[in-house]
Amino acid sequence: MSYIVQNGAEVGALAFDHILLVLTALAAALLVAAPIGVAAARKRYAAPLITLLGALYTIPSLALLAFLVPYTGLGFWTAVIVLAAYAQFILVRNIAAGFAGVPTAQIETARALGMNARQCFLQIELPFALPVAIGGIRIATVSMIAIATVAAYIGAQDLGTLIFNGLNEHYTQEILAGSIPAALLAILADGLLRTVERRAQRRIA
C-alpha cells in the first residue's frame, strides 16, 4: 500500500478521471440506448437487434479499442465510444425488458382515464420500467469501470494508467494502486445503484 500512500494525489486524480470517463460513457450510452430500448419494447424486430448488440458485446475490448484508433485516434473519446458500445447490449436489453414488463392493465387504465400517450409514458410506463432499467445501468456501470482500465492502453488517463505502468516496470505496488481503487469504485457503484434500484422497485410494489 506504500505506493498509494506516497502518491495519494496522483491516484486520486486518476480515480477522478476514471469516474469522469465512465460517467461520460454512461451518459452517451444512455442517449443511444434509451430510445432504442423503448422502441425495442414495442416492436417485433427487438430480438434480432438485441442479438446483434450481444455479438458486439463478445468482441474483446482491447481488439475493439485497437480497431477504432485509426479512425478516432488515441485517448479519452475513443475510450468513451468503446465503453458506450459495450454498454449498449446490457442497457438496451434491460430498458426493453423494463418497458415490455409494464402491466397492460395499468397502461389501459391510464389511457381510459384520459391520459394521452405522452402522459401515460411519463407518469405510468416510466416508473414501472425504471427498476429493471436501473438494474441494467448498474451492471453496465460496473463493467465499464472494469473495461475503462483497459482503455488506458490507448492513452486514456485513468486508474488503468497505473496498472499498465506497473506492468511495464514490474512494479506490483503500482499495479495494486490502480486495481484496488478500480475494484472499490465498482463495488461502490454497485451498492449505490442497488439502493436506487430497490427504491424504484418499492415504489411500484
Add this chain to the structure above:
Amino acid sequence: MTLTSGGAEIRFESVGVRYAATERPALDDVTFAVPSGALTVLVGPSGGGKTTLLRTVNRLVAPTAGRVLVDGTDVASVPLEELRRGIGYAIQAVGLFPHYTVAQNVAVVPSLLHWPPDEITRRVDELLRLVHLDPARYRNRYPRELSGGEAQRAGVARAIASKPRILLMDEPFGAVDAIVRRSLQQELLAICKSLGSTILFVTHDVDEALQLADRVVVLKDGRVEQHGSVLDVMLRPATGYVRDLFRADDVLRRLRILRVGDAMRAGEAGGAPQIDADEPLLHALERFLQGERRLSVCTQGVAAGVLDLDLLRAAVLP
C-alpha cells in the same frame, strides 16, 4: 353542492365488433338504449361480449359496425382524451397506480383537466369522505397499504372524481372476498346511483347486481339475449338461457331479488306500517307472516303505494 351534472343517455346502434374476419364477432348487431341516470347491469357468460361492449363507450374498443351515441353524439367524433376524461372508469383492484398515493390516484382526472390545485384538494377530501375513507388517514397512503375493500373505495372515488356523466364499471369488486363484496358493492353502487350518473356495470355476480339494477342486459355470444327491467328478466325471461341464468323459476330467489316497489300498487294505505320500496319482497313477506295485513310503501320517506299479500303473490307467482 351537486356532484355530477346529471347522467347522459347512451345508445348502441347496431354495434358490431369483429377482430378477425374468420372468427365469430365479439359483438353482433347490439342495439339498445341506456336511459339517463339509470344503472344498467350487463350480465352473461364470460366471452359473451360484456366487457367489449362497455369498452366501446370510452373507445378502448372501436366498433367495426354501427355506432355508439352519447346524448346523440357519436363517440367516434369526440376527441379521444376529451371523451375519456368525461367518463368514469372503474376496474378491479389492479386499477390503482401503486406509485401514487390515494389522493394522487383520486386526483388523476381532475389533474388532467387542469383543475386549480386547491379545488383538487377539496374535491379529493370530499370524495374520500363520500366513500367512507377518512381523508386525514388515507390521503397519503399508498395502494399497497390498503385492504382490498379500501382499494375498491379509492378506485370508485377516482372513477367519479371529475363528476362524470357516465360511469363504466367492469367487475370493480371482483378482487374483494365474497363476504365483504356483498355489502361493499351495495354501498358503493348506492353512492354512485345517488350522483345521478348513468352507470353501465359489468358483473358475473347476478344476484348482487340485480338488487340495485334499474335495467338488465343479458349478452351471450355477442348478442343481446334480453334487455329489460329486473322484473322482466325474472318473470318473463326471453330465452332458456336467461331463465337459467336468473334461475327465474325459483320463488325464493324472486322474493330475495324483486323489490317491494316492483309489486306494489299506487294508492294510500292510511295508518299501515311503512316499508321502503327498495327493500326485497322477502322482507315484506316476513312482515306479513308476523301478522301485518297491509304495508304502506314509501320511497325516501314519501308514501308511494300499497302492498298486501295478494299483490306480493301476484308478483312472485305470475
